[in-house]
Each structure stands twice: as structure tokens, then as C-alpha cells.
Amino acid sequence: MTTLDEGTxxxxxxxxxxxxxxxxxxxxxxxxxxxxxxxEVRWCPGCGDYAVLAAVQGFLPELGLKRxxxxxxxxxxxxxxxxxxxxxxxxxSIHGRAPAIATGLATARGDLSVWVVTGDGDALxxxxxxxxxxxxxxxxxxILLFNNRIYGLTKGQYSPTSxxxxxTKSTPMxxxxxxxxxxxxxxxxxxxxxARTVDSDRAHLTSVLRQAAAHxxxxxxxxxxxxxxxxxxxxxxxxxxxxxxxxxxxxHGQPVRFGADGSLGVVRAPGGGVRIVxxxxxxxxxxxxxxxxxxxxxxxxxxxxLTDAGHLHQAPIGIFRQVERPTYDDLARQQxxxxxxxxxxxxxxTLIAGKDAWTVPA
Amino acid sequence: xxxxxxxxxxVIIRFAGDSGDGMQLTGxxxxxxxxxxxxxxxxxxxFPAEIRAPAGTMAGVxxxxxxxxxxxxxxxxxxxxxxxxxxxxxxxxxxxxxxxGASVIVDTHDFTKRNLARAGYEQNPLEDGSLExxxxxxxxxxxxxxxxxxxxxxxxxxxxxxxxxxxxxLLSWMYGRPTEPTIEFLSTTFAAKADLRDAxxxxxxxxxxxxxxxxxxxxRYEVRPAAMAQGRYRNITGNxxxxxxxxxxxxxxxxxxxxxxxxxxxxxDVLHELSKHKNFGVTTFQAEDEIAGVGAALGAAYGGHLGVxxxxxxxxxxxxxxxxxxxxxxxxxxxxxIQRGGPSTGLPTKTEQADLLQAKFGRNGxxxxxxxAPRSPTDCFDAAIEAARIxxxxxxxxxxxxxxxxxxxxxxxxxPDIDALPRIEPDFARTTNHTVQGKDGEDVQxxxxxxxxxxxxxxxxxxxxxxxxxHRIGGLEKEDGSGDISYExxxxxxxVRTRAAxxxxxxxxxxxxxxxxxxxxxxxxxxxxxSTYGPIGAGVRRVRREGIAVAQAHLxxxxxxxxxxxxxxxxxxRVLVPEMNLGQLSMLLRAEFLIDAVGYHQVRGLPFRAExxxxxxxxxxxxxETSP
Numbered sequence: 001m002t003t004l005d006e007g008t009x010x011x012x013x014x015x016x017x018x019x020x021x022x023x024x025x026x027x028x029x030x031x032x033x034x035x036x037x038x039x040e041v042r043w044c045p046g047c048g049d050y051a052v053l054a055a056v057q058g059f060l061p062e063l064g065l066k067r068x069x070x071x072x073x074x075x076x077x078x079x080x081x082x083x084x085x086x087x088x089x090x091x092x093s094i095h096g097r098a099p100a101i102a103t104g105l106a107t108a109r110g111d112l113s114v115w116v117v118t119g120d121g122d123a124l125x126x127x128x129x130x131x132x133x134x135x136x137x138x139x140x141x142x143i144l145l146f147n148n149r150i151y152g153l154t155k156g157q158y159s160p161t162s163x164x165x166x167x168t169k170s171t172p173m174x175x176x177x178x179x180x181x182x183x184x185x186x187x188x189x190x191x192x193x194x195a196r197t198v199d200s201d202r203a204h205l206t207s208v209l210r211q212a213a214a215h216x217x218x219x220x221x222x223x224x225x226x227x228x229x230x231x232x233x234x235x236x237x238x239x240x241x242x243x244x245x246x247x248x249x250x251x252h253g254q255p256v257r258f259g260a261d262g263s264l265g266v267v268r269a270p271g272g273g274v275r276i277v278x279x280x281x282x283x284x285x286x287x288x289x290x291x292x293x294x295x296x297x298x299x300x301x302x303x304x305x306l307t308d309a310g311h312l313h314q315a316p317i318g319i320f321r322q323v324e325r326p327t328y329d330d331l332a333r334q335q336x337x338x339x340x341x342x343x344x345x346x347x348x349x350t351l352i353a354g355k356d357a358w359t360v361p362a
Numbered sequence: 363x364x365x366x367x368x369x370x371x372x373v374i375i376r377f378a379g380d381s382g383d384g385m386q387l388t389g390x391x392x393x394x395x396x397x398x399x400x401x402x403x404x405x406x407x408x409f410p411a412e413i414r415a416p417a418g419t420m421a422g423v424x425x426x427x428x429x430x431x432x433x434x435x436x437x438x439x440x441x442x443x444x445x446x447x448x449x450x451x452x453x454x455x456x457x458x459x460x461x462x463g464a465s466v467i468v469d470t471h472d473f474t475k476r477n478l479a480r481a482g483y484e485q486n487p488l489e490d491g492s493l494e495x496x497x498x499x500x501x502x503x504x505x506x507x508x509x510x511x512x513x514x515x516x517x518x519x520x521x522x523x524x525x526x527x528x529x530x531x532l533l534s535w536m537y538g539r540p541t542e543p544t545i546e547f548l549s550t551t552f553a554a555k556a557d558l559r560d561a562x563x564x565x566x567x568x569x570x571x572x573x574x575x576x577x578x579x580x581x582r583y584e585v586r587p588a589a590m591a592q593g594r595y596r597n598i599t600g601n602x603x604x605x606x607x608x609x610x611x612x613x614x615x616x617x618x619x620x621x622x623x624x625x626x627x628x629x630x631d632v633l634h635e636l637s638k639h640k641n642f643g644v645t646t647f648q649a650e651d652e653i654a655g656v657g658a659a660l661g662a663a664y665g666g667h668l669g670v671x672x673x674x675x676x677x678x679x680x681x682x683x684x685x686x687x688x689x690x691x692x693x694x695x696x697x698x699x700i701q702r703g704g705p706s707t708g709l710p711t712k713t714e715q716a717d718l719l720q721a722k723f724g725r726n727g728x729x730x731x732x733x734x735a736p737r738s739p740t741d742c743f744d745a746a747i748e749a750a751r752i753x754x755x756x757x758x759x760x761x762x763x764x765x766x767x768x769x770x771x772x773x774x775x776x777x778p779d780i781d782a783l784p785r786i787e788p789d790f791a792r793t794t795n796h797t798v799q800g801k802d803g804e805d806v807q808x809x810x811x812x813x814x815x816x817x818x819x820x821x822x823x824x825x826x827x828x829x830x831x832x833h834r835i836g837g838l839e840k841e842d843g844s845g846d847i848s849y850e851x852x853x854x855x856x857x858v859r860t861r862a863a864x865x866x867x868x869x870x871x872x873x874x875x876x877x878x879x880x881x882x883x884x885x886x887x888x889x890x891x892x893s894t895y896g897p898i899g900a901g902v903r904r905v906r907r908e909g910i911a912v913a914q915a916h917l918x919x920x921x922x923x924x925x926x927x928x929x930x931x932x933x934x935x936r937v938l939v940p941e942m943n944l945g946q947l948s949m950l951l952r953a954e955f956l957i958d959a960v961g962y963h964q965v966r967g968l969p970f971r972a973e974x975x976x977x978x979x980x981x982x983x984x985x986x987e988t989s990p
Contacts, residue, residue: 024827037834039846071826073661076837084834084847089826091664092836093657094687100654104661104669105826107645108620112665112826130657133650332645339640346642348613349780352606352743356543357596357777358398 019140019216022110023069029061037087048199048225049079049146055205056144057086063213065113072115073102075122078153079146079225082117096127099134102141107329113213116143120161121151124180128160131220132189137328138217142209145182145222146199150231163310168230183304183320186220187297193219194300195319198238198247199226204317211319217327224315237313248276248306250318255287256303266306274302292322365574366581367538372431373585374439375533377526378456379448379469381414381422384526389426391530391547395539397597397774400587401430404896406438406969407770411627411710418472418480423455432586436896436903438771440971444536446529448472448503450481457487462495467532469525471504499578503528510568511561520558524565531569537583541570591776598775600739600768601628604672604698605635607746609642611696612668614747615754615786618643620662621670622655624677627710628766629700632672652680656697660684663693666790666825668750672698675717676707678724678761685759686725687837689861692812692821694753694760696746701765703967712967713766715892716943721761722921722950728858730865732756733920735763737895740775742768745918751786752868757820763920765942767893767969791822791831796843809833811845819864869922875930879913880906886983887934889959891917891947894940894970901975910983920947928955938962938982940975 035057043049060070070088074080076095083090093101098116106114116134123131123145134141150168151157157170161182165174186194193215197208205223212219224235237246248258248266256266262279265287269275274288294300300321307315375392379385386407396403406427415422429439444465447453449472460466470488478486487493488500507528508521527548534541545563552559573579598606612619621644623633637646645662649655656671663669671681678685678699688695701717703709721733732752736745742764749762794807809831812821824831833845841848842856877887890898895916902914915930917923924930931937931951937959939948945961952959962978964970 039834066827066829068829068832069827083836086834087832089832090834090836091691092834092838094683094837097653097657097684100649100657101661101664103654104620104622104647104658104663105665106661107647107658108618108662108665108667109826129650130654133654332647336640336643336645340643343641346609346639348610348642349777351609351639351642352596352780353594353777354596354598356394356398357594358400359594360400360590360592362592 019142019214019219020063020065020113021216023113024066024111025064026066029064030067031061032057035060035067035087037085039084041085042081043078044229046228047078048148048227049082051199051202052144052146052205052223052225053082053085055202056209059206059209060086060088062210063113069111070113070115071105072117073098073105074117075119075127076153077119077122078227079117079119080122096122096125097130098122099127099130099141099143103134103137103139103328106139106141107332110329110333114141116141118143118145120145120147120149120159120182124160124182124185132185135186135189135191135218135220138190138192138325139328140216140218140330142212142215142219143221145220146225147182147222148225148227148231149234150227152227152230156230165310179309181304181307181309182220182222183307184301187301187304187321191220191321192217192323192325193319194321195220196222196224196315196317198224198235198317200239208319211322215322217325235312238315238317246314248314248316250290250292250303250316250320252290252292252319255284255289256316257287266303272298272302273305274299276306292319295323297321365579368581368583370583370585371433372429372435373444373537373583374427374429374442375444375446376425376427376442376456376459377446377529378423378425378452379526380417380451381410381412381424382417383424383448384523385424385426385448388526388530389428391544392533392539393428393597393772394543394547395534395541396428396430397595398540398543400590401432401585402434402588402590403428403430403597403773404435404438405429405772406767408968409711418449418451418477420451420455420481423452425452425456430585432588434588434590436900437969437972440973444533446533448525448529450478450483450487453487454481454483460496463497465497465499466493467499467501467529469503469529470500471502501578506572507565507568511564514557514561514564516557516561521561524562527562527565528569528572531566532573535570535573535582536579537585541566590774594777595774596777597772598740599770599772600736600742600764601631601700601770602635603740603775604736604742604746604762604764605632607743608636608668608670608696608750609639609644610743610780610783611747611750611786612643614783615668615750615788617666617668617754617788618645619670620645620647620659620667621672622647622649622658622662623672624649624652624655626652626674626677628702628769629672629674629677629698631769632698632700652677653684656681656684656695660688660691660693660695663688663695664691664825666788666823668696668754669694670696670698672700674700674702675704675720678717678720682725685731686727686729688759689725689729689731690837691835692757692861693823694757696749696753696760696762698746698762698764700769701763703965709967711766713893713969714942714965714967715763715765715894716946716965717763718891718920718943718946719949721763728862730862730921731759731761732865732868732922733761733763735892735918735920736768737892737916737918739768739771739773743775743778747783748918751784754786754788755820755871756818756864756868757823758865763892765893788823790828791824792828794830795822810843811835812840813843814860819860819867866922868919869925872919872924874926875915875917875924877913877915877930881911884911884913885935886938886979887913887915887931887936888938888940888979889915889917889931889947889951890940891920894942897970897972897975898940900972901970901979904972904976905980905983908980910980912979912983917947920950923954931955931957936960936982936985938979940970940978942970
């Protein structure tokens with residue numbers, strides 16, 4: 001077991017390790033082609049899922065893992081077809097349950113890199129319970145949450161991330177639900193890694209994936225993903241050239257600054273939150289320096305609240321939080337090995353006889 | 363003074379008191395003593411769903427019945443010969459089960475005006491003559507106990523709490539039970555609290571001595587050890603045997619056991635027990651809900667573990683969709699349903715066997731799965747291994763239907779020879795299994811996840827980490843062989859029939875129906891499944907003693923049925939199917955075999971009484987021929 005030098009003393013065995021520790025490395029990293037299955041991709045033309053798939057297919061060889069030790073588990077929804085298109089092990093499961101299934105798999109098998117592919121309806125509506133519990137347990141999973149703010153596969157009903165007032169097939173007079181902010185939700189659920197990226201920004205997406213994969217514990221990556229059929233343009237503010245005023249880039253150790261020529265920035269607000277100011281109105285030293293590794297998630301949460309709740313014009317992008325905490329699966333496996341070391345491998349005949357057995361003579 | 367000793371063949375004792383009176387412990391200790399003594403025995407614990415119902419009320423009454431004998435017995439017994447009632451509510455709640463002549467030992471301490479009223483008594487039954495049919499021993503057990511332990515400096519409340527051990531000591535004297543196991547038990551249990559340990563041991567001994575010296579008890583009873591087959595025995599409850607069966611299945615298959623579960627009565631003990639045995643390579647996952655419990659188990663099964671979930675009926679309802687996924691994925695999974703009274707929350711601590719149709723049909727689409735049901739507490743061990751064998755061999759979820767009576771009831775268990783238990787072969791896929799034509803017409807080796815074993819129709823179990831066998835599976839319909847998504851009509855029809863055929867093929871490995879028909883000329887067959895085995899068997903014995911020929915068959919496999927079952931059923935003029943539901947097995951038998959099965963149903967949250975079943979069997983077996 002490798003351990004790091006520093007860390008919070010949790011009174012627990014030290015289990016901080018890289019996210020891919022224990023997964024066998026490939027002698028040859030392989031190619032994008034080798035990670036691509038023979039199945040015809042069946043998303044709608046222009047779907048943001050294509051871009052994410054291409055990024056993942058291109059990125060996986062970089063991990064340098066044996067392909068057979070990578071498993072993708074998905075739920076139900078357009079994005080959940082994802083595993084079919086990767087030539088790794090994969091399971092297209094049932095609606096909302098991928099984190100639960102992946103928890104069992106990751107706990108059973110420390111030698112696998114386990115990925116969950118889910119959507120806003122899958123992860124936050126029908127599967128909300130499993131998502132928050134995976135996050136609090138900190139199971140070693142990487143969860144890709146494709147957020148298109150709509151139900152695509154069922155042809156266009158509002159989702160738990162749709163803005164209030166959204167007119168859809170099931171809300172002809174406008175949705176009356178308040179939406180979830182997935183990043184805020186994950187932070188509230190004790191997540192140890194929370195990031196947000198955009199389908200069309202391959203470089204950023206890949207960089208976030210890289211760090212998510214390296215994180216030991218549950219990594220939640222929200223991906224703004226355009227649905228060209230039922231919610232086209234929902235993320236237009238974050239695409240193309242003119243995104244300076246929309247994307248609030250979060251870079252660990254850097255002041256949070258955005259807008260044309262860095263004219264806007266984020267400072268701490270009285271009362272504990274954060275707010276956006278014109279940088280000209282404050283000193284350079286007053287800008288909030290992003291600390292993704294802060295033990296306290298309050299500032300990360302405050303940053304997540306800079307995301308528009310209605311139509312999206314502005315949102316922080318990047319890694320909100322990345323902290324170390326022992327993972328459920330490591331601890332579960334360690335309890336098994338500790339029991340075996342201290343008690344010896346169980347003897348079945350002794351176990352079933354118990355302490356009060358008696359003998360009936362012939 | 364040496365007291366008279368009277369020989370008995372069998373005795374039924376029921377300890378009853380308030381939920382906080384320690385009646386379950388008292389019963390369990392008496393049972394352990396009885397097991398050590400060598401009687402055959404069967405127990406029936408009964409307790410409220412509330413952890414601490416209001417003290418002294420009927421709702422709070424907890425009881426433990428133990429039946430022991432010098433011959434092999436099948437049930438915990440119908441009517442207690444001895445009722446130990448620690449308060450008015452315990453007396454009132456259990457009195458209807460007593461026959462005239464029964465002994466009633468009552469702790470009079472709580473027979474105050476207030477507690478009588480709480481129990482719903484208008485007059486004191488100890489004084490109004492209403493118990494004159496019984497052999498009544500009205501004693502202030504509490505005061506006697508407090509007096510006996512006064513030297514240990516306990517609070518009056520703690521001192522009084524030892525009254526259950528006093529009662530146990532008294533009954534142990536009365537039936538000549540060995541005392542060493544209980545003294546050893548108390549020494550271990552209270553090792554860290556010397557005053558409580560000494561007080562409880564003293565109370566226990568005082569109870570024994572009280573029986574020995576007091577004039578109130580003139581007779582001791584002797585129930586000789588039962589003639590049991592040679593071997594090593596222990597007493598065991600169904601849930602414990604089930605947990606051990608799962609651990610054994612892990613050993614027999616070489617697969618690590620992974621239990622995903624959410625606490626639910628009466629299944630939680632399986633989770634508790636398995637969580638203690640991590641040194642057997644067992645992983646337990648207490649999930650956020652029932653769905654995650656089975657989901658994680660399925661995920662672990664996908665990863666090559668023996669995936670197990672344990673729950674009760676409400677949990678099965680929640681797990682249905684995931685079980686359907688397991689049917690589609692064709693992965694091994696053992697699903698334990700420890701049935702309880704339903705529907706909905708129903709009777710959490712009471713028994714019922716009304717989940718058979720849920721087990722068989724409770725999923726969308728045609729989603730068949732094998733169903734196995736243990737018939738006694740000890741049989742839970744073998745049934746768990748059998749469920750795992752079928753699951754692993756046929757790559758299918760298997761439902762194991764126990765119930766609250768089996769879960770908490772206990773009986774002596776002849777310990778099996780571990781080395782003689784059958785191996786379970788996981789037979790993981792290691793290599794490609796299919797050849798396709800490449801672009802240039804060349805042969806390309808590939809892996810087809812749905813290419814089946816021609817004998818079992820099982821598909822290969824290729825776990826992640828196996829090089830060259832990367833593949834995708836999911837809940838969408840598969841193309842036969844390749845496992846690719848397919849919406850093709852003929853393929854779907856084929857796959858639905860193939861999944862059904864695979865489950866049907868399990869019948870090839872489960873043997874023929876065992877029919878107990880000693881005279882060979884019975885015209886009436888009694889068919890049961892699950893925990894009714896004991897009461898049906900006891901009822902059948904009774905009518906046979908009257909010279910009436912009756913055959914008995916008890917089904918362990920509810921899906922598929924044994925291949926010869928139809929032929930067996932048609933051999934008899936009359937088929938009686940007693941069930942603790944409104945006719946679920948009889949519905950299946952009527953539908954599948956077109957026989958006129960006669961049902962007998964009770965859903966009282968309690969096991970059948972042998973006597974009532976004897977009446978029903980006698981009536982049917984002696985009916986004049988009605989067949990055309």
C-alpha cells in the first residue's frame with residue numbers, strides 16, 4: 001500500500017492513494033481505436049454526447065490501464081448508451097441504479113477502474129438517493145453526469161435541472177419545479193471531488209477527466225451537454241468564442257477572475273458567501289483565490305451558487321472541490337483482510353458447530 | 363424430601379411476559395439446556411413489532427414457546443402444557459391457547475389494580491375462579507428474586523429484572539434440565555459486570571432451589587432424551603442456518619460472498635450474522651435502500667462474487683426491477699425473502715408464506731427465475747446452498763423463500779460433513795467462444811456473451827479483468843448469441859422462450875418428487891411447501907395413527923417443479939394444499955397440472971396447528987369418493 005505523507009488524522013488506517021491504484025497497467029497503452037467498440041453510435045445528429053464519447057475514447061488510452069480492467073456502468077437515458085460504444089467491460093443497467101451497481105462492483109473488485117455514466121434525470125431524479133449515498137461513502141468511482149437539462153430519451157419532458165417555468169410536453173404552462181444545482185447537491189452530499197465541464201471544450205473536458213480518474217473516491221463530473229432536439233442552445237453561453245462573461249473558470253491556486261480582460265472577479269461576501277464584482281472596484285489581493293483542497297466545503301458551495309438557476313448565462317467551470325478521504329471500498333476490503341489476518345481464514349466446520357454442540361453416541 | 367418424578371413423552375412450555383421481561387432470552391436458554399440434554403425440540407418465538415410497546419399492555423406481550431420430546435417432533439406444538447406468565451397481559455394474551463389441565467405459573471407481582479386494568483381485566487383472574495380449569499401456581503416471583511439477590515447491591519429495578527432467570531431456574535428444576543450451560547452463558551454474557559453476573563446466576567439457582575424446596579411443586583417431570591441419529595448436533599435458528607448456508611456456498615464455489623442488504627424484519631439477522639464473518643471473505647454492504655442492496659449485489663456478481671441480498675416481502679417489491687435486470691443479464695444472484703405477514707408493512711414480526719406469487723411473477727415482462735424454499739430451520743442451510751448452486755450453474759437470479767417462523771424458530775441440527783457437500787463450479791469464461799468472418803473473409807475469434815451451454819442453456823460468466831472478453835450487457839433485449847442490442851421480433855420471441863427454457867432445465871438437476879406414503883395405498887395426497895412442513899407432517903402422523911392412509915409431498919423447488927410432479931399429483935384422488943396464504947401454490951398446481959387441488963388457508967401470522975391440519979386431512983381423506 002502506498003501512503004502519502006500528510007493528511008487528516010481520522011483515526012483510520014491510511015488509505016490515501018491514487019484513484020487508479022490497484023488497477024493493472026497495460027504494457028502498451030493502446031489506441032483510441034482499440035477502445036472503440038464495433039457498435040454503431042445511435043445518438044441524434046449534433047448531440048453533445050458525441051463530443052464526450054470522442055473525448056473519452058481519446059483519453060482512456062492515456063490512463064495506461066489494461067482495457068479489460070475498465071468498466072463502465074450506466075443507467076437509462078440517452079447518455080447511458082455510452083458503454084456500448086467503448087470496447088471495455090460495460091453494463092447498461094436500469095434507471096437511476098448505476099451508482100448502486102457500481103458500488104457493489106467497485107467494492108468487490110479493487111482491481112477495476114469503474115466509471116458511471118448518467119444523466120440529469122437518471123442521477124438526480126430517479127436515482128438521486130443512490131447518487132448522494134455513493135458520494136457520502138466516497139466509493140472509488142468516476143461519475144460522468146451528462147446534464148442537458150431535459151429528458152431526451154422520453155422525448156422532451158422537463159428534468160430536475162430544468163429551469164423553473166420551462167415549457168415542455170409535460171409542462172405546457174411552464175414547469176413549477178425548482179431545479180437542482182448538481183454541484184451544490186454533490187457538495188452537500190459530502191462529495192470529495194466535484195467538477196463541471198462543457199461537452200464542446202475537449203481540452204477542458206479531458207483535463208477534468210484526467211484529474212477525476214486520478215482521484216481516489218467518488219469523483220462527480222457534471223458535463224454541460226447540449227440536446228439539439230429537445231433543449232437546443234441551453235448552454236450556448238458557454239460555447240464558441242464569446243464565453244468570457246459566462247464561464248467563471250475555477251483553477252486551484254488562482255484568483256477567480258473572468259469577463260473581458262478579466263474585468264470581473266469573485267470576492268468573499270459579507271455573510272459567508274461569495275459575489276461577483278468588477279475587478280476595478282477591488283484590489284487584486286481581494287479576489288478569491290480558488291482552493292479546491294480546502295477541508296471546508298463552504299466556499300466551494302458558495303461558488304456553485306454563482307450558477308444561474310434559470311436560463312444559463314453564467315456558471316463556474318472547473319474543479320470545485322478535491323479532497324482526500326478514505327474510500328468505502330478500500331475500507332471494506334481492508335476489514336475483510338484485517339479479519340483474515342487477525343482471525344485466520346475462517347474454518348467452516350468450526351463456525352457451523354458453534355459453541356454449544358453436543359454428540360449423540362452410536 | 364425426594365419429590366415424585368413423572369415420565370412424559372413431550373412437553374410444551376411457553377414463557378410469556380412484557381417485551382422488557384427477557385422472555386426471548388429465557389426461552390432461548392431453556393432451549394439450549396434442552397438441546398444439551400438431548401431431547402428433540404422445536405421453538406416458536408413471538409414478539410411485537412414495537413421495540414418497547416407500553417409496559418403491561420397486551421400489545422407488549424412477548425413469548426417463546428418450546429416443544430421438547432423423547433421422539434422426533436416436527437412443530438413447536440399447538441397448546442402449551444405449561445404457561446409461565448410474568449404479568450396480567452401475558453396471562454390474558456396466552457390464556458386462549460391453553461387446554462384444561464395445563465399448568466399456569468404466574469408472577470403475581472404485577473397483578474395490581476392498575477396493571478390488571480392495563481391488560482383489560484376487570485377482576486383479578488387469580489381470585490375470581492376463572493382459572494379453575496388449570497393447575498395454577500400463583501407466586502410472587504419478583505419479590506422472591508429481589509430477596510434472593512439482595513446482597514449484590516443492585517437497584518430494586520435491576521434486581522427485579524433477574525426474575526426471568528428465577529423463572530428459568532424453576533422450570534429447569536421442574537424438567538430436570540442441565541444448569542451448567544446457563545451458568546456458563548451468564549458468566550460470559552455478564553463477564554464485565556460482576557454484580558449483574560452474580561445476581562443473575564443467584565436468581566437462576568434460587569429458582570431451581572425454590573422448586574426443590576417449596577411445597578407448591580410436588581412433582582418433577584422427566585422427558586428422556588430422544589433417540590437421535592449418531593453424530594454431532596447443535597441447536598440453530600433458520601436465519602442463522604441460512605447465513606451459514608450462504609457462507610458455505612461461498613466456500614463450495616470458491617466465490618467471495620457479497621451481501622447487499624437493507625435492514626428489515628425478519629431478515630436483518632442474516633445481515634448481522636454475515637457481517638461477523640469477514641474472515642470467510644464475506645463482504646456485507648448495508649445499502650441506502652432495498653434497491654441499492656440488490657443493485658450492489660448484482661454489481662458484485664458481475665464482478666465474479668456470489669451476490670446475495672436478503673430481505674422480506676416489502677423489500678422484494680422494491681427490488682423487482684433489479685431482479686428483472688438480473689434475469690436479463692443472466693448473472694447469478696441469490697435473493698433471500700424471509701416472508702412476513704403482508705400486504706404492505708403488514709405484520710413485520712409474524713410469519714406468512716404469501717410471497718410465492720410475488721417471487722414467481724413479480725416483475726415486468728416474462729421474467730422467470732428459480733424458486734427454492736426451505737422446510738425447517740435447519741433446512742435453511744441446505745436450501746441456501748441449493749439456491750446458490752442453481753444461481754451459479756444456470757447464471758440466474760434465484761429466490762430463496764424462507765419465512766418468519768423458520769427465521770426465528772430453532773431445532774437441533776445434525777451437523778453436516780463439510781467435505782461431503784457438493785461443489786459448485788463457477789466455470790468463469792476465460793477464452794473467446796465464437797468465430798466470425800473478418801473484412802477479408804478471414805476467421806476472427808471473438809467473445810459472444812450470450813452463446814449458451816447446450817446442456818444448461820447458461821451463458822458464459824465473463825468477469826471484468828478477463829483479457830479479450832470485453833463485452834457490454836444491459837437490460838435491453840439481446841441478440842441471441844452475440845448479445846448485441848436487438849429489437850428484431852423473432853429474436854425477442856426466441857430470447858423470451860430461451861430464458862424460460864433455461865429455468866425449466868433446472869428441473870433436470872433437482873430430482874423427483876419425494877412422496878411419503880408408507881402404506882402405498884393412500885388416495886389423498888397433502889402437498890405443501892416451506893415452513894408448513896412440520897405442521898403438515900405432524901397432522902399427517904395423527905391421522906395415520908387413526909389408520910387413515912395419507913401421503914405427503916413437500917416441495918422444495920417451486921419453480922421449476924420437479925419433472926414428475928404432474929404425474930404424482932394425478933396418481934391421487936384428492937390433493938390437499940395447506941398454505942399460510944389464500945391459495946398460491948394451489949393456484950399454480952391447478953394452472954400447471956389441471957388438477958382439482960383443495961386448498962386450506964390461514965393467514966393468522968402463526969404457523970398451522972397440527973391438530974387443525976389433522977382435522978382437515980381426516981375430513982378430506984375420509985370423504986366418500988366423489989371423482990366421476
